[in-house]
Amino acid sequence: MSRNRVAIIDVGSNSIKLLVAEASDSGSARKVHFQVEETRIGEGMTEAPPALAPSAIDAGVAAIERLHQASKRFEPKVLQIVATSAVRDAQNREVLIEEVQQGVGESLRILSGAEEARLIGKGILQDPELNSLRDFTTIDLGGGSMECIQFENQAIFGSQSFDLGAVRLASLYVSDRNAPLADSDQAKISAYAREALEASSLSPRPSISTVILTGGVSAVLAEIHSKPTMDLNDARRYRNRVCGYTVEERISEMEIPSSRADIFPAAAVILCEALAYFQCDRICFSLFNLRFGLAAELIESQASERA
Secondary structure (H helix, E strand, O other): OOOOOEEEEEEOOOEEEEEEEEEOOOOOEEEEEEEEEEOOOOOOOOOOOOOOOHHHHHHHHHHHHHHHHHHHHHOOOEEEEEEOHHHHHOOOHHHHHHHHHHHHOOOEEEOOHHHHHHHHHHHHOOOHHHOOOOOEEEEEEOOOOEEEEEEEOOEEEEEEEEOOOHHHHHHHHOOOOOOOOOHHHHHHHHHHHHHHHHOOOOOOOOOOOEEEEEOHHHHHHHHHHOOOEEOHHHHHHHHHHHHOOOHHHHHHHHOOOOOOOOOHHHHHHHHHHHHHHHOOOEEEEOOOOHHHHHHHHHHHHHHHHHO
């Protein structure tokens, strides 16, 4: 068994992920194993009141059971299962909580939007590539929500969770996900995102010129771009390209994973609005996120217990 090894199962709106991590020599969280189950339990959460479909609950529990089993071969000292936007908003979330408890014998912790943003912030600080970067904004765009965290001297001074996930807004505003995104649908997504950002507690800061993108949308965009940095004009070119393609063309021409190709135009529109709002001219990518923040907290907790 490795020192301070921990496991996180992250139940997101678009996918459910397993991270097994351990302490690096510096004490930060370092990946040992990563695994993804594409489930999209957040589909259809725009109903009133929002609820998880029975089929989504079944698929989610089955995925959690598989990931829980997969984690065992790494012998983590601690395993934690958490859920974010879709489960947080669902009026029938207690059904999922109970079925997870019965299925794997573990409790399911539902993170508030504020907790999610804080843990993403902690996670991004585990990235060794960012050690020299002091002031920046982090954007994590997922299926159900988007978290924005502002850092000054590597300390969080502002954060907010927005109901601006790609699955959520695609469900609300995209009339045909297999076709090129209609101009009218793009305008509705842009206006919705812009209004939410302008009403937020966060504002652009002259001292911050860099945005760090993390999360599922970021990982796909980083693969497409294949360079460590880009700017807003690059992001807008990708938005225009993906919005002009059918779902089949997004997969064949841009190599967007089929599990995300139908929602990627909505994601690109939301992301461009967020980048424009924060007025940053340098955009970088990171694979460190919520799961690494949780892993770091568990590693720190174990270290304190041994002290």
